[in-house]
Amino acid sequence: MKSKSAQKVKLTSYDDLFGTSEQTSGEVITSVPISLFHSFKDHPFRVVDDEKMQETVESVKKYGVLMPGIVRPHPETGYEVVAGHRRWRACELAGLEEMPVIIRDLDDDAATVIMVDTNIQREDILPSEKARAYKMKYEAMKHQGSKSEKNTADLVGEAAGDSGRTVQRYIRLAELVQELLDYVDVAKIPIMAGEKLSYLRKEEQEWVVEAIANSGVFPSKAQAEQLKALSESDELTEGKVYAVLVKKESENVGVTISSKKIRNYFPPAYTKAQIEDVIFTLLEKWKENGEKEEPEDAGN
Numbered sequence: 001m002k003s004k005s006a007q008k009v010k011l012t013s014y015d016d017l018f019g020t021s022e023q024t025s026g027e028v029i030t031s032v033p034i035s036l037f038h039s040f041k042d043h044p045f046r047v048v049d050d051e052k053m054q055e056t057v058e059s060v061k062k063y064g065v066l067m068p069g070i071v072r073p074h075p076e077t078g079y080e081v082v083a084g085h086r087r088w089r090a091c092e093l094a095g096l097e098e099m100p101v102i103i104r105d106l107d108d109d110a111a112t113v114i115m116v117d118t119n120i121q122r123e124d125i126l127p128s129e130k131a132r133a134y135k136m137k138y139e140a141m142k143h144q145g146s147k148s149e150k151n152t153a154d155l156v157g158e159a160a161g162d163s164g165r166t167v168q169r170y171i172r173l174a175e176l177v178q179e180l181l182d183y184v185d186v187a188k189i190p191i192m193a194g195e196k197l198s199y200l201r202k203e204e205q206e207w208v209v210e211a212i213a214n215s216g217v218f219p220s221k222a223q224a225e226q227l228k229a230l231s232e233s234d235e236l237t238e239g240k241v242y243a244v245l246v247k248k249e250s251e252n253v254g255v256t257i258s259s260k261k262i263r264n265y266f267p268p269a270y271t272k273a274q275i276e277d278v279i280f281t282l283l284e285k286w287k288e289n290g291e292k293e294e295p296e297d298a299g300n
Helices: 014-018 051-063 085-094 108-117 127-144 152-160 164-173 178-185 191-197 202-215 221-232 238-246 259-263 272-288
Strands: 008-010 028-033 069-073 079-083 098-103
Touching: 051 085, 079 085, 079 098, 079 108, 085 098, 108 127, 127 152, 127 164, 127 178, 152 164, 164 191, 178 191, 178 202, 191 221, 202 221, 202 238, 221 238, 238 272, 259 272
Parallel strands: 069 098
Antiparallel strands: 008 028, 028 098, 069 079
């Protein structure tokens, strides 16, 4: 039987609903049409129609929504969902028209903290989701002027049991261009390497993306540290990105060309960095055109 809109049930405490110590005496559960819901602005967590979602849908069909969501009035019309995006989606898939929620008047910072804390402990969170979520919560707590013996980063990580240093590492990941962040999500770039790469300028990160696409080599933590050091000293060029990624310390065949010979092919005004860029660009074009040939057998 469909529940009546605005049907209300008194709660004794937040503890009864969510198993925490926060007291919210007198709060009310209200059944609200899901057609009035709006997603939280810049919501960092995925809502995927996967196997777990299907399990949630089956549960909703059988038992209803056992834990109400949290919403706040939307500036235009309806309500912005603070906690309960997956339950909202499950209700849609289950064919329900309403969902039980607690309506709160929350400012942006308070809403952000609740939104992050109610999602951050899930097991299937991607590094990119955690990065954006921690950044949002960190900025919200800074706005709130959090005062504690612990620093803000430590407070941000408490809900998920992460240290302040871990929080800072994830926040740095939010500075990566999307392509590099995607590689971190699929574990082709380690999180610690991603952190180092996040210090590169956006143009430099794009060089790394292109170098990965052309070489098929993903930077290790050590290589990412090299790139970061070169960037900090303003020595990083597109050619040096390739040099760092494709360098093989155990290479058996070494080729040395004197700088004097190389100089003969370039105008006197060319800098060392410009020469390197030209050389690596030409090598890449040569590789792409398939002009490289295997040495002929001396016996032929």
